[in-house]
Amino acid sequence: MAIEGADLIKAAAFIGAGLAMGFGAIGPGVGEGFAAGKACEAIGRKPEEAGLLTRTMLVGQAVSESTGIYSLVVALLLLFVV
Amino acid sequence: MTLDIPTAVKLASYAGAGICMGLGAIGAALGEGYTAGLANQGISRDPKRSGEIVKTMLVGQAVAESAGIFSLVIAILLLFLGFPTTSMVSAMAFIAAGLCMGAGAIGSGIGSGYPGGEACLGISRQPAVSGRLTTNMLIGSAVCQTPAIFSMVVALMLLFLDFGKAPVSPTWAALLGAGISTGMAAIGSGLGGGMAAGACCQGIARNPETTGQVTTTMLVGQAVSQTPSIFGLLVSFILMFKSYPEAATLAAPMALLGAGISMGFGGIGPGIGNGLTAQGAVTWVARKVEASGVLTRTMLVGQAVSQSTAIYAMVVSLVLVFVV
Numbered sequence: 001m002a003i004e005g006a007d008l009i010k011a012a013a014f015i016g017a018g019l020a021m022g023f024g025a026i027g028p029g030v031g032e033g034f035a036a037g038k039a040c041e042a043i044g045r046k047p048e049e050a051g052l053l054t055r056t057m058l059v060g061q062a063v064s065e066s067t068g069i070y071s072l073v074v075a076l077l078l079l080f081v082v
Numbered sequence: 083m084t085l086d087i088p089t090a091v092k093l094a095s096y097a098g099a100g101i102c103m104g105l106g107a108i109g110a111a112l113g114e115g116y117t118a119g120l121a122n123q124g125i126s127r128d129p130k131r132s133g134e135i136v137k138t139m140l141v142g143q144a145v146a147e148s149a150g151i152f153s154l155v156i157a158i159l160l161l162f163l164g165f166p167t168t169s170m171v172s173a174m175a176f177i178a179a180g181l182c183m184g185a186g187a188i189g190s191g192i193g194s195g196y197p198g199g200e201a202c203l204g205i206s207r208q209p210a211v212s213g214r215l216t217t218n219m220l221i222g223s224a225v226c227q228t229p230a231i232f233s234m235v236v237a238l239m240l241l242f243l244d245f246g247k248a249p250v251s252p253t254w255a256a257l258l259g260a261g262i263s264t265g266m267a268a269i270g271s272g273l274g275g276g277m278a279a280g281a282c283c284q285g286i287a288r289n290p291e292t293t294g295q296v297t298t299t300m301l302v303g304q305a306v307s308q309t310p311s312i313f314g315l316l317v318s319f320i321l322m323f324k325s326y327p328e329a330a331t332l333a334a335p336m337a338l339l340g341a342g343i344s345m346g347f348g349g350i351g352p353g354i355g356n357g358l359t360a361q362g363a364v365t366w367v368a369r370k371v372e373a374s375g376v377l378t379r380t381m382l383v384g385q386a387v388s389q390s391t392a393i394y395a396m397v398v399s400l401v402l403v404f405v406v
Contacts, residue, residue, distance in 0.1 A: 018340025033355020036384020044366020
């Protein structure tokens with residue numbers, strides 16, 4: 001099997017896409033879950049503030065999500081653009 | 083040095099057995115240690131109940147041990163079964179089977195330890211509900227074992243399906259990807275399910291009259307925590323059963339390996355995150371059962387967001403398998 005330059009680059013881009021999305025998903029998943037867990041605890045303490053707490057949770061999760069989206073963008077760039 | 087096929091396959095099955103048992107021993111041991119630690123704490127609180135607490139500890143540890151036993155079974159099969167050695171693909175299938183089972187046992191072993199420990203501690207706090215605590219411990223830790231069972235299913239398929247006629251490249255990468263996908267994704271789901279189950283046992287010991295509602299919330303939370311490992315299983319099945327044309331390039335196998343890596347590692351975080359969310363919700367349903375509606379709703383919203391990265395990982399995997 002002769003490996004040429006273009007093939008090698010494609011192979012690296014594919015494995016890179018898998019690595020980017022796979023490892024990139026660990027942090028946001030844990031972080032968002034942690035935020036949601038703490039939000040549940042806070043709602044348990046003060047159920048009447050559920051609306052405000054849910055809103056804050058979602059904003060916090062959205063920020064935590066950003067690195068997951070960066071990973072997705074990098075993975076898609078590696079798959080379709082590079 | 084040239085490597086003939088029988089030697090390579092033998093080498094791979096021995097290496098696979100080592101990886102399988104080495105990784106597989108981590109989780110069960112940690113989980114059982116945690117159970118024993120909390121059991122000691124419970125006995126120091128109420129030494130008269132030591133008999134009952136030790137009994138519960140042993141039952142809880144036995145469930146956590148099952149993940150380790152699955153790994154032992156796969157390792158022994160790899161060592162002694164003497165598989166037919168027709169193709170280099172088998173060598174990669176055996177390494178993948180070991181990796182899948184070994185990694186898959188980590189989360190379930192640790193996760194099953196949480197409910198066991200909390201049940202032991204709970205008996206010292208509320209001896210009157212020890213039956214209910216044991217039942218909940220068993221339900222919770224049984225759910226924790228499902229990711230390890232998924233891993234065993236994939237490992238057994240990798241061992242016994244005949245890949246002999248498939249082209250070596252890219253099938254080797256598809257099989258390795260299949261092992262990584264289910265094995266790694268199982269880590270998060272096993273741990274996450276355990277967090278929810280531990281909070282459930284703790285909650286019942288604190289407030290026994292909420293048992294029904296707490297168990298329901300635990301099961302819903304655990305079910306969502308299991309989804310990343312189900313995604314992992316799905317990607318593994320696709321990788322194992324799709325038929326591939328002979329590939330002369332390096333890009334084709336790397337795309338399939340990348341698909342497995344993306345889904346496998348991508349499933350770890352959301353599994354743990356969903357478990358953390360369920361832990362918070364279950365803890366507070368037990369303390370304030372009248373808020374269980376809003377808590378369950380918030381838990382599901384939070385878990386859905388945490389799940390999103392697992393879905394991204396699955397999308398990237400499917401693109402790598404079917405599009406590029």
